[in-house]
Amino acid sequence: MIRQISVFVENKPGRLAAVTEVLSKNGVNIRAFTIADAGDFGIIRMVVDKTDEAYKALKEAGFTVRLTSVLAVEVEDKPGSLHRIAEALGDAGVNIEYVYAFTSEQHKALIIFRVNDVEKAKEVLERLGVLFKGEIK
Amino acid sequence: MYWNPAIERLSTEELEEIQERRLRSLVKTVYDYSPFYRKRFRDAGVDPSDIRSLEDLSKLPFTRKKDLRDTYPFGMFSVPLSQVVRFHASSGTTGKPTVVGYTANDIRNWVESLCRALVSCGVGSEDIMQIAYGYGLFTGGLGFHYAAERLGATVLPISAGNTARQVELMKDLGTTVIACTPSYMLYLSEYAEEMGVSIERDTNLRMGIFGAEPWSEETRKRIESKTGITAYDVYGTSELSGPLFTECAERQGIHVWADMFLIEVVDPETGEQVGEGEKGELVVTTLTKEALPLIRWRTGDITYVETDKCACGRTHPRIMRILGRSDDMLIVRGVNVFPSQIEHVLMQIPEVGEHYMIILDRREDGMDEMTIQVELSDRVEIDTTGDILRLEKKISERLKSVLNVWAKVEVVNPGTLQRFEGKAKRVIDRRKI
DSSP: OEEEEEEEEESSTTHHHHHHHHHHHTTOOEEEEEEEEETTEEEEEEEESSHHHHHHHHHHTTOOEEEEEEEEEEEOSSTTHHHHHHHHHHHTTOOEEEEEEEEOSSSSEEEEEEESOHHHHHHHHHHHTOBOOSOOO | OOSSHHHHTOOHHHHHHHHHHHHHHHHHHHHHHOHHHHHHHHHTTOOGGGOOSGGGGGGSOOBOHHHHHHTTTTTTOOSOGGGEEEEEEOOOTTSSOOEEEEEHHHHHHHHHHHHHHHHHTTOOTTOEEEEOSOOSSSHHHHHHHHHHHHTTOEEEOOOSOOHHHHHHHHHHHTOOEEEEOHHHHHHHHHHHHHTTOOHHHHOOOOEEEEOSSOOOHHHHHHHHHHHOOEEEEEEEOTTTOSEEEEBOTTOSSEEOOTTTEEEEEEOTTTOOBOOTTOOEEEEEEESSOSSSOOSSEEEEEEEOEEOSOOTTSOOSOEEOOOOEESSSOEEETTEEEOHHHHHHHHHTOTTEEEEEEEEEEEOTTSOEEEEEEEEEOTTOOOOSHHHHHHHHHHHHHHHHHHHSSOOEEEEEOTTOSOOOSSSOOOEEEOOOO
């Protein structure tokens, strides 16, 4: 499981910049990033190198922030990698609430999942040998 | 045309003579039968024998909505419950509802007052009157119903809502008069158009009696040009007895029947009476009410009074269009809403911070729209957009159950709503009335 930061932001000019300013000032590097949009507002989700510092700085700046543990899998950066996992989770009856992916020099392709049934998902992913157990650098 | 020509055309001196006599008797009655008023008079150092003429009126203490709430439900009643034949109650918008009781005479006088009013604006026994004010605890529906029946009109007691049916029956039954809120009339006419019905061409509707929310001359013109009907203003409050007074055909103010109600206009800050034609808060003393007589009742409505004789021949004073409220009450879609009540709901929801804004708009179709912006509490933790949408829905539902009116809720970032030094101004009313 890896730790993810979620931040609530209104859908208005300058709101994302307000978040990235805090991270930048605190020397936090963003490794993966996504925005879920719901009209008037959105949720920024990200995986960063210095999670605790980032959480504290955002909180102090007045943002609505949450730390969540999410599953990550490390797969070959090639066609069919995500499909294999999505299919296995689906067959096991696990619902994926959201998913996003990134690649980096240190890792192969990393896919981050939030699911409704973490234990079952872990089982499936371990069986496939793709569950990521390390630290995001 | 008059309903009660002898009384409606009494000279000012004769009316004052009746008012003085009734005031003396009222003061004595409430002092003898109501512990609430007895204590109030004693605290103010006034004895019933001090009230000899209308000039002595200002010696009497005011009563306010707060008094009705503090003595809920029956503390201000001045007759035993066995003599009460009906209750009405407010929606409980600021916490506790207020309960109003009526004796059989009170109902008769309510009907008398509104019959005079309806005849003065031209409703007669030939008319078919569609009553689209809410029935039930709200005083609008039943108030109009009894008066319209009493004067021999044909009543269509349809109540509020179900707009397609309103249009259909208006057309099929030949409705000539409608009573509803002005914003509902605008909505209804638009709805009719969508159904392919032109109120002007396809119905017999000739007039409407509109009230229960503030509205302007501009709205009057809009209603009249869209529908080809004549629009009249009605005044009443649930505490005084729902709808009581309307404009006469001259439409130069609303006649208040002086033999039944004694009116004053006071400076809302100081409580001092203001001069004729000057704006202030309307204060009403009920001269004939039995179950719940009100002495110097602060209505909260800002208006001014004209006492010169009206071209219609009626001698009773007229109040001019209500210009606003002296308290912070908002009227949204005809429903009384207090910001304090919204605050109360919000503060019970842990995910909500302490700052909020209330924004009121009026849509093209004349319907009010209320948006409540709330800041998230810094304690809340969210991870999905669903968390926020669920929170917005939860807040909306709680507000609806308390306010009886739907509000759109917008969650915003903590620290982004305006902060105030001193008195907060949390309402942005963008409606043009």
